[in-house]
Amino acid sequence: MKNCIWLLQKSAKACPQRLPAMLLVTLLDAVNAVNIILFYKYAVQALYQEEVLKQMAIVVGIYLAVHVIHSVVNNYLTQVKYPVWNETIKQSLSKEIYEQYQSLSADTVQDPKFYDAYKKALDESDMRTEAVLNTIQAVFGNLFSIFGIIAVIASMNWILVLLAIIPVCTSALVNLKIVKMRYQYNMSCVKPNRMVEYITRLFYQPEYREEIRLHDNALLQKRYHDAVDEVSSQTKAQMPKIVLISASGANLFSLINYGIPMLVLGWQVFQGITTIGEFSTGVIGVSNLSSSLFGIWCIIPGIREQSLYIENLRTFLSVQKETTGEHTLAFGMHEITLQDVHFHYSANTVREVTDGISLHIKKGEKIAFVGENGAGKTTLVKLIEGLYHPTEGEILIDGTPIEQLDKQSLRCNIATVMQKPVHYSFTIAENILMREIQSDADREQVQQVLEESGLWDRVSKFPKGMDSVLGKEFDEDGIELSGGESQKLAIARALYENAGVLILDEPANSLDPIAEAEMYERMFAAGKDRTLILISHRLYSTRKADRICYIENGKIAEEGTHEELMKANGKYAAMYHLQVSLYAKGAAQ
Numbered sequence: 001m002k003n004c005i006w007l008l009q010k011s012a013k014a015c016p017q018r019l020p021a022m023l024l025v026t027l028l029d030a031v032n033a034v035n036i037i038l039f040y041k042y043a044v045q046a047l048y049q050e051e052v053l054k055q056m057a058i059v060v061g062i063y064l065a066v067h068v069i070h071s072v073v074n075n076y077l078t079q080v081k082y083p084v085w086n087e088t089i090k091q092s093l094s095k096e097i098y099e100q101y102q103s104l105s106a107d108t109v110q111d112p113k114f115y116d117a118y119k120k121a122l123d124e125s126d127m128r129t130e131a132v133l134n135t136i137q138a139v140f141g142n143l144f145s146i147f148g149i150i151a152v153i154a155s156m157n158w159i160l161v162l163l164a165i166i167p168v169c170t171s172a173l174v175n176l177k178i179v180k181m182r183y184q185y186n187m188s189c190v191k192p193n194r195m196v197e198y199i200t201r202l203f204y205q206p207e208y209r210e211e212i213r214l215h216d217n218a219l220l221q222k223r224y225h226d227a228v229d230e231v232s233s234q235t236k237a238q239m240p241k242i243v244l245i246s247a248s249g250a251n252l253f254s255l256i257n258y259g260i261p262m263l264v265l266g267w268q269v270f271q272g273i274t275t276i277g278e279f280s281t282g283v284i285g286v287s288n289l290s291s292s293l294f295g296i297w298c299i300i301p302g303i304r305e306q307s308l309y310i311e312n313l314r315t316f317l318s319v320q321k322e323t324t325g326e327h328t329l330a331f332g333m334h335e336i337t338l339q340d341v342h343f344h345y346s347a348n349t350v351r352e353v354t355d356g357i358s359l360h361i362k363k364g365e366k367i368a369f370v371g372e373n374g375a376g377k378t379t380l381v382k383l384i385e386g387l388y389h390p391t392e393g394e395i396l397i398d399g400t401p402i403e404q405l406d407k408q409s410l411r412c413n414i415a416t417v418m419q420k421p422v423h424y425s426f427t428i429a430e431n432i433l434m435r436e437i438q439s440d441a442d443r444e445q446v447q448q449v450l451e452e453s454g455l456w457d458r459v460s461k462f463p464k465g466m467d468s469v470l471g472k473e474f475d476e477d478g479i480e481l482s483g484g485e486s487q488k489l490a491i492a493r494a495l496y497e498n499a500g501v502l503i504l505d506e507p508a509n510s511l512d513p514i515a516e517a518e519m520y521e522r523m524f525a526a527g528k529d530r531t532l533i534l535i536s537h538r539l540y541s542t543r544k545a546d547r548i549c550y551i552e553n554g555k556i557a558e559e560g561t562h563e564e565l566m567k568a569n570g571k572y573a574a575m576y577h578l579q580v581s582l583y584a585k586g587a588a589q
């Protein structure tokens, strides 16, 4: 109940009209329920009056008037207004979920349990609000009807009230069992259904589509079929029991609900104690009363069921947010200091990914991190970005520990081009601005960063230029970018952010050597007023950096300018010579 009240409060806040309207609907439903059973009683009584037609016209007139008011008002509210209001409430909840998602730490987000919680929470916000509101409406509707009907039939014979209670008790017990079984069934299907959705999604995601076609996708198919089989076997194991118990309960209910009142009232008519009008009212009244009572009984476990689902949503929303500091970072260039930084991912506590790194990056410095795969270069920039926090040691930006910085201002001040840039099925301009174009100045800025990233020549030739949509998912004329173009677009987005620190994590891994050389030229030019951190495997490209850090096993093994490192003739020099000779060999072949 606590959970339902929580959701009702959220609904009332998002859409204040929804709850009063719900009360009005339930009140009118109850009035209409009483109207129906009284109609039978007074219609039959009218047949025995002197002015039959006049009496009948009055009875029918009152019945119809109530019926029409109920029908018009309730249909208008439930069919026209409810869908709009429900959508408002759902949107407000989804917004809260997405905001919560954004505020969680990178560690939380990569936890598989988190995905289950996130998926369940999204499902809940989509369908549960409406279900809870319907439940509450049903509670009030049934309560109002129960009071009205009891007032009518108890005045005829109080035993009728008892007759309505017996079938309800038996069915309520059955229903309690079914709700629990159904919840267990739904929960057992969450994980396999998530796998099915995941694999289905892969088949239409551009970066996976080609990969899947070109390679053996037997594993994907196996995982997909395993998950579908898992859902089927849960269905086979649990559904027959649920259906059997449910059907038996429903039949028993009908038998007791209609059979016994008919026998009792029929016998009373035969004895002359009850009139035919009261017989009709009694049978319909008992049946409606037990339906309303049963409705309430169903709702009690229903509220329990709702409560279990809402608990998922509350659990997700209560996951601890990533802490953020108070200190706002001003726009401009920044210096970054790492003091004996140790870090390991929570998934692998054995391996230190950064193992006591100390480093000072000066304002406007162009620094490159190089080294073998898995050395810890990307992790190092993720620590600087504040996505993860050192397990020991400290990172300071302009002298302030990163934990004391306001997360939003930190992220606005650091623009990153990831190893695998992602783009959205929106226009090219929107992919750069991350909002819709609002003015000509926006267009000019988009064009400028596209020129700086080297993509403008290509974009300007598209029929719709920067308004071309990426991908064919929503536009059959959509543009498919090559890997290198995609990286250039990501660079344009990062340049547009105009942050004081620009991080490029292997920005050239999809570029040909000429494009790569051009790109680095552009980056050093665009980054002249920025602190620039580069990660690259191609040492030829990073040699113009002010400083190069050769990272090995989470430590800075060598550090200096290209010339200094070459002179030292260590690991960097060995790797550089190897790359040059391989490149020369490749060119000769």
Ligand SMILES: Nc1ncnc2c1ncn2[C@@H]1O[C@H](COP(=O)(O)OP(=O)(O)OP(=O)(O)O)[C@@H](O)[C@H]1O
Pocket (backbone or CB within 6 Å): 110, 345, 347, 348, 353, 371, 372, 373, 374, 375, 376, 377, 378, 379, 380
């Ligand atoms: N999210 C994560 N959870 C657990 N371990 C991770 C995670 N990300 C990276 N690692 C591990 O941390 C180590 C360092 O990875 P990182 O991506 O920082 O290396 P890198 O030097 O950038 O490698 P590459 O040159 O191949 O991109 C690797 O062993 C990797 O498996």
